[in-house]
Amino acid sequence: MKLAWIHAVVFASMAWCGNWPQFRGAMAAGLGDGTPPAGWDGESGKNVLWKTAIPGLGHSSPVIWEERIFVTSAVPASGGAALKVGLYGDVKPVEGEGEQSFVVYCLNRKTGKVLWKQTAAGGVPKIKRHPKSTHANPTPATDGKHLVVSFGSEGLYAYDLEGKPLWKKDLGILDAGFYLAPNAQWGYASSPVIHRGRVIVLADVQKDSFLAAFDAKTGKELWRTPRKDVPTFGTPGIAPRPEGGWQVVVNGWKHIGGYDPATGKELWRLTGGGDIPTPTPVYSEGMVVVTNAHGSSRPIYAIRAGAKGDLSVDRSGIAWQQDRAGNYTQTPLLHEGLGYFCFDNGVLSVYQLADGQRVYQQRLGAGLSGFSSSPVAAAGRLYITNEEGHTYVLALGREYKPVGEAELGETVMATPAVADSVIYMRGRSHVWALGVK
Numbered sequence: 001m002k003l004a005w006i007h008a009v010v011f012a013s014m015a016w017c018g019n020w021p022q023f024r025g026a027m028a029a030g031l032g033d034g035t036p037p038a039g040w041d042g043e044s045g046k047n048v049l050w051k052t053a054i055p056g057l058g059h060s061s062p063v064i065w066e067e068r069i070f071v072t073s074a075v076p077a078s079g080g081a082a083l084k085v086g087l088y089g090d091v092k093p094v095e096g097e098g099e100q101s102f103v104v105y106c107l108n109r110k111t112g113k114v115l116w117k118q119t120a121a122g123g124v125p126k127i128k129r130h131p132k133s134t135h136a137n138p139t140p141a142t143d144g145k146h147l148v149v150s151f152g153s154e155g156l157y158a159y160d161l162e163g164k165p166l167w168k169k170d171l172g173i174l175d176a177g178f179y180l181a182p183n184a185q186w187g188y189a190s191s192p193v194i195h196r197g198r199v200i201v202l203a204d205v206q207k208d209s210f211l212a213a214f215d216a217k218t219g220k221e222l223w224r225t226p227r228k229d230v231p232t233f234g235t236p237g238i239a240p241r242p243e244g245g246w247q248v249v250v251n252g253w254k255h256i257g258g259y260d261p262a263t264g265k266e267l268w269r270l271t272g273g274g275d276i277p278t279p280t281p282v283y284s285e286g287m288v289v290v291t292n293a294h295g296s297s298r299p300i301y302a303i304r305a306g307a308k309g310d311l312s313v314d315r316s317g318i319a320w321q322q323d324r325a326g327n328y329t330q331t332p333l334l335h336e337g338l339g340y341f342c343f344d345n346g347v348l349s350v351y352q353l354a355d356g357q358r359v360y361q362q363r364l365g366a367g368l369s370g371f372s373s374s375p376v377a378a379a380g381r382l383y384i385t386n387e388e389g390h391t392y393v394l395a396l397g398r399e400y401k402p403v404g405e406a407e408l409g410e411t412v413m414a415t416p417a418v419a420d421s422v423i424y425m426r427g428r429s430h431v432w433a434l435g436v437k
Contacts, residue, residue: 017033018033018066018419018420019064019065019066019144019419020032020062020063020064020417020418020419020424021063021064021065021141021142021143021144021194022063022139022140022141022142022191022192022193022194022235023061023063023139023141023191023193023235023280023415024061024235024280024282024331024374024376024415025376025417025418027237027238027239027282027283028235028237028238028280028281028282028331029282029283029284029333029334030282030331030333030374030375030376030377030415031333031335031376031377031378031418032376032377032378032417032418032419032423033378033418033419033420033421034378034379034418034419034420034421034422035378035379035421035436036378036379036381036383036418036421036422036423036434036435036436037404037406037423037434037435037436038381038393038403038404038406039393039404039405039406040391040406040407040408040434041406041407041409042389042407042408042409042410042432043407043409047406047434047435047436047437048432048433048434048437049112049422049433049434049435049437050111050112050432050433051112051430051431051432051433052107052112052113052114052430052431053429053430054071054073054105054426054429054430054431055073055075055103056073056074056075056076056081056100056101056103056136057073057074057076057081057083057134057135057136057428058071058072058073058074058134058135058136058137058414058426059133059134059136059137059189059413059414059426060072060073060136060137060138060139060140060149060191060414060426061139061414061415061416061417061426062414062416062417062424062425062426062431063139063140063141063142063417064109064417064419064424065142065144065161066109066144067108067109067110068106068107068108068109068115068161069106069107069108069109069417069424069431070104070105070106070107070140070142070147070149071104071105071107071140071426071431072102072103072104072105072136072138072140072149072151073103073105073136074100074101074102074103074125074134074135074136074151075100075101075102075103076097076098076099076100077098077099077100077101078098079098081097081134082094082131083131083132083134083411083428084131084132085132085370085372085387085388085411085413086369086370086387087344087345087368087369087370090131091130091178091181091184091186092131092184093128093129093130093131093177093183093184093185093186093187094128094129094130094131095128097124097125097128097129098124099122099123099124100122100123100124100125100135101119101121101122102119102120102121102122102135102136102151102154103117103118103119103120104117104118104119104120104140104147104149104157104159104163105117106161106163107431109433112431112433115163116162116163117163118159118163118165120149120151120154120155120157120168121151121154121155121157123154125153125154126153126154126173127152127153127173127174127175127176127185127187127188128185128186128187129185129186129187130184130185130186130187132372132413133186133187133189134187135151135152135154135187136151137152137187137188137189138150138151138152138188138189138190138191138192138235139191139235139414139415140191140192141191141192141193141194141199142161142194143194143197143216144161145160145161145216146158146159146160146166146194146199146216146217147159147160147161148192148194148199148216149192150188150190150191150192150201152171152174152176152187152188152189153171153172153173153174153175153188155168155169155170155171156168156169156171156192156199156201156214156219157169158199158216158219166217166219167218167219168219169214169219169221171201171203172208173205174188174203174205175188175205175206175207175231176188176189176190176204176205176206176231176232176233177206177231178231178276179206179230179231179275182206186231186233188203188205189233189234189278190202190203190204190232190233190234190235190236191235193235193236193238193248194216195238195246195248195261196246196261197215197216197217198213198214198215198216198222198261199213199214199215199216199219200212200213200236200238200248200261201213201214201236202232202234202235202236202250204227204229204230204231204232204250204252205231206231208226209226209227209228209229209231210224210225210226210227211224211225211227211236211248211250211259211264212224212225212264213261213264223263223264224264225259225264225265225266227250227252227255227257228254228255229252229253229254229255230253230254230275230276232250232251232252232253232276232277232278233276233277233278234250234251234277234278234279234280234281234331235280236248236249236250236280236281237249237250237280237281237282237283237288238261238283239258239281239283239288239305240283240305241267241305241306242286242305242306243306245260245262246261247259247260247261247267247288247305248260248261249281249283249288249290250281251272251277251278251279251280251281251290251292252272252277252292253271253272253273253274253275253276253277253292254271254272255269255270255271255272256269256270256271256272256277256281256290256301257269257270258288258303258307267307267308268303268307268308268309268310268311268317269309269310269311269312270290270301270303270310270311270312270318271312272290272292272299272301273292273293273295273296273297273298273299273323273326274292274293274294274295274297274298274299274326274328275294275295276292276293276294276295276328277292278292278327278328278329279291279292279326279327279329279330279331279332279374280331282331282332282333282334283305283334284334284335284339284353285334285337285353285354286304286305287302287303287304287305287319287353288302288303288304288305288307289301289302289303289332289334289339289353290303291325291326291327291332291341292326292327292328293326293327293328293343294328297323297324297326298323298324298325298326298327298328299321299322299323299324299325299326300321300322300325300326300332300339300341300351300356301318301321302318302319302320302321302353302356303317303318303319304317304318304319319356320355320356321356322351322356322358325341325349325351325358326341327341327342327343327344328343328344329344329371329372330342330343330344330371330372330373330374330375331374331415332374332375333374333375333376333377333382334353335377335396336396337352337353337354338350338351338352338353338359338396338397338398339351339352339353340375340382340396342364342371342375342384343371344370344371344372345363345367345370345371346363346364346365346367346369346371346386347361347362347363347364347367348361348362348363348364348384348394348400349361350398359398360398360399360400362400364384364386364392365386365390365392369386369387369388369390370386370387371384371385371386371387372387372413373385373386373387373412373413373414373415373416374415376415376416376417376418376423377396377418378418378421378423379421380395380396380397381393381394381395381396381403381404382394382395382396383416383418383423385408385412385416385425386412387411387412387413388411388412389407389408389409389410389411389412389427390405390406390407390408391405391406391407391408392405393405393406406434408425408427408432410427410428410429410430410432411427411428412425412426412427412428413428414426414427421435421436422434422435423435
């Protein structure tokens with residue numbers, strides 16, 4: 001293991017301390033700093049520092065850089081936008097939606113005041129959405145100089161942090177839907193990631209799928225690697241290589257894969273299990289953990305960070321796997337040798353990262369609510385929020401230990417951001433700042 005590789009990981013963690021630059025924060029780890037509260041109440045205002053109304057509908061998570069918070073939304077020109085949450089299996093998209101504005105909002109982190117907003121595009125959406133989805137699913141990404149937002153088929157846009165437009169890219173029609181029912185358009189969901197000056201974009205869609213990198217300053221396309229997979233909905237993960245350097249890791253059904261972020265060259269591949277891959281790959285302790293579910297299989301793969309070649313043929317690059325334990329929508333959280341995996345019905349399973357042995361399993365709630373938001377952690381606590389806005393707060397560790405519960409009083413589909421002892425939660429109608437007061 002090279003010393004430079006260790007320094008690179010430490011530097012990345014230090015550079016993002018106090019910020020939350022992408023989906024699930026630095027390297028999608030979901031690990032915040034400080035000591036957020038173990039409970040709050042949206043109705044009474046307990047531990048609510050502020051809340052700001054965001055028009056329209058969006059599942060993009062808040063991202064944070066210093067004193068600014070960024071979030072996106074699709075705002076109908078007239079009327080509202082329906083959202084159907086819960087545990088159900090309807091594949092039909094929403095029909096008959098009219099014109100929308102695709103808007104980027106910047107909020108003051110301390111007060112919630114809207115500092116600026118930019119309308120990236122407008123018109124009738126080019127692709128329909130699932131009743132549980134939105135036209136603003138992807139989470140923005142920032143490196144402190146550039147803010148990159150994706151509205152899928154409506155385009156990829158870059159701004160400076162004051163809201164000045166820098167560049168935009170038309171990526172064509174990105175039709176992500178059910179591969180068995182091509183008319184069941186569900187909406188694009190993969191978030192962009194900025195890594196060392198490159199904007200990484202995954203577009204696993206019905207036709208002409210690709211993984212690509214763009215220059216964060218100019219928008220120039222640096223490389224594009226074709227992919228042959230069904231539509232997927234996860235965000236690319238970033239992980240170190242033990243020999244030095246980095247890799248982009250993407251989820252898939254036919255093609256889980258690791259790629260060189262400098263060239264787009266494939267480093268390794270693996271045929272997956274679940275046929276609607278959604279969770280983002282995450283890294284810890286020399287392993288990349290990839291999970292997916294739906295159809296006949298729901299695996300968890302712990303892949304050695306230095307894996308090479310076709311792992312479906314030479315499985316030496318796989319440290320361990322669980323065949324029937326994977327997540328459908330939530331990205332797992334890895335912390336101090338344990339992996340936390342929550343099903344969409346609220347069943348939480350905890351595994352040892354060293355060998356894949358299960359430590360415990362516990363249902364959160366009565367199994368009547370859906371869970372779409374991914375867990376986050378800070379101060380030795382795990383925060384898991386269901387679609388009704390109820391948060392379960394557990395102690396991290398080898399035993400199931402509830403330490404608090406919280407009620408937002410608003411639908412929550414987006415994953416929270418955590419920075420400097422505050423949880424920033426995007427609900428159905430507001431962004432909330434939750435901290436001890």
